[in-house]
Amino acid sequence: MNNVVLIRQTGAFFAYLFLQIFFFRHLDLFGVAFCFLYVNFLLFLPINTDNRVLLFAGFFVGFFVDGFDNTLGIHAFACVLIMYFRPFLLHFLSDRNEVYTLSLSENGIFWYLQYTLVLTFIHHFTIFLLQQFNITYFFDTLLKGVASALLTTVLGLLIQYLFFSPLVKNTR
Template sequence: MNSTFGIRHIVQFILFVALQILLLDNLVLFSTGFCFIYIAFLLFLPIHINKVLLLFLGFLAGFTVDVFYDTMGIHAAASVLLAFLRPHILNLLTPRDGYDTNDSANLHVMGWRWFLAYASILIAVHHAAVFSLEIISFDWFTLIKVLFSTLFTGVVVVILQLLFFSVKRAKR
């Protein structure tokens, strides 16, 4: 792990968590669509990252949001679940030629279909965990919240990919 890798991901962590806490806490669509942008930090990490480090980063991101939202570990649990399932989803979506050692989960590198499948599955699992743990049940309203929130977060994640992850940087 080189220093530019570490600095870039530390900046991403701070940026996404700060956006979540300061801006997106109050941004809700029709009382059902919530945007949890902090999970983009976990989604955009390199494909070949140490699994223990990934779980730690998932806990750190979720715990940081929990501290500011006062949600008693809900986001930490959901983020650790996302971090745990991420390698399995990556194995499930492995291209025919496999992944290169320098690949990252990037729209420009992996393509639209791959990225949308990858992000949609992980975002939906994360949101289902958050909303199920929040009310300790799963009913129709929870399912609607999961669907709208997954769409909302997914659109924001794709916009972030298009704006901040250039094609030039992806081809390095």
């Protein structure tokens, strides 16, 4: 069982990073919306993953993306940050309804949007803030953060519906 999870996650890791480096990195809507879809890999690591593993995974994935973007440290910082917040947010969100898996089909769209939007926004906003490295264009950075988080979430949702929809699950 454990091996299956490991293989699946490794596959997801390469798929997300491939998409990020070859395609989503070049996406730029009106200079305000950028896409860092690879965060979905981190957001949807299995729910029972050890918290320390989450932090290391965040660092490693961020470091990898940084290498291609010439932004050493920025993505790593943002990823570790959201990986630290992830268990807290999941705990907070599951107060109302128990969460056993992180799938869209089982938790509903509302839960999905809450979970992804919050973490994606924190991640993207941190990245833009660190890129800017000063506070002068704060509202511009905020706008970028919101627009990009929306873009990433919408694209992520599309991917969820395309590849992880209940339809696919039933046929398997």
